[in-house]
Amino acid sequence: MEKSTFVYVTYIRTTPEKLWAKLTETEIPREFFWATSLHAEWKVGGKWNSTAPDGTLIDGGEVLEIDPPKRLVLRWHHELRPEHKAEGDSRATYQLEQKEGMVKLTVIHEMDRGQSKFIEAVSNGWPTILSSLKSLLETGEALEDTRTW
Numbered sequence: 001m002e003k004s005t006f007v008y009v010t011y012i013r014t015t016p017e018k019l020w021a022k023l024t025e026t027e028i029p030r031e032f033f034w035a036t037s038l039h040a041e042w043k044v045g046g047k048w049n050s051t052a053p054d055g056t057l058i059d060g061g062e063v064l065e066i067d068p069p070k071r072l073v074l075r076w077h078h079e080l081r082p083e084h085k086a087e088g089d090s091r092a093t094y095q096l097e098q099k100e101g102m103v104k105l106t107v108i109h110e111m112d113r114g115q116s117k118f119i120e121a122v123s124n125g126w127p128t129i130l131s132s133l134k135s136l137l138e139t140g141e142a143l144e145d146t147r148t149w
Contacts, residue, residue: 002114006123008107010130014137016096019103020069022133023094029053031142032132035149042066048074053149056080061089070096076109084118087111105130 012019022032024042029035033050036058040048049060057079065073072094078084090111097104107130109122132143 001112003110003112004114004116004119005108005110006119006126008126008130010105010134011099011102012105012134012137013102016069016098016103018137019096019105019133022137023072024068031147032136033129034146042068049079064091078118081121084121087113087116087118090116090118090122 022030024038024040026038026040029037035053036050037053038048038050040046040063042063044063044066046063047060048063050058052058059076059078059080061075061077063072064075065071074092076090076092077088078090088111090109093106093108093110095104095106095108097106107126109119109126111119128143128146132146136142
């Protein structure tokens with residue numbers, strides 16, 4: 001079966017616990033993720049979704065695996081753009097690995113569909129989001145571009 005896959009690796013001067021906390025923080029606007037809010041039940045089978053500041057549903061899905069602060073796997077369904085929603089579910093995996101004085105964060109976003117327009121779209125968004133997260137954890141400030149919707 002053909003697949004579409006996006007992989008991003010970055011190293012962040014922080015602890016796995018602090019990085020995990022930022023990745024799983026709920027109910028508040030995430031300044032590194034365009035001020036969207038995350039709502040989740042952090043357990044296997046738990047539901048999650050993200051909403052725009054006006055409450056519009058953007059993405060949602062289910063927690064497939066959770067091993068704090070090392071690994072999180074989400075079934076991901078995009079809800080905002082019809083052409084991306086029509087492609088169906090994707091899977092996002094966050095892997096955190098302690099290194100000397102930093103954390104190696106690997107994000108893998110994949111779909112069991114060749115030439116996915118959704119994976120193409122997230123491959124443009126994830127680098128900005130993860131760079132902003134890195135900046136937030138290392139300097140206390142997210143990138144300007146990701147602070148607002």
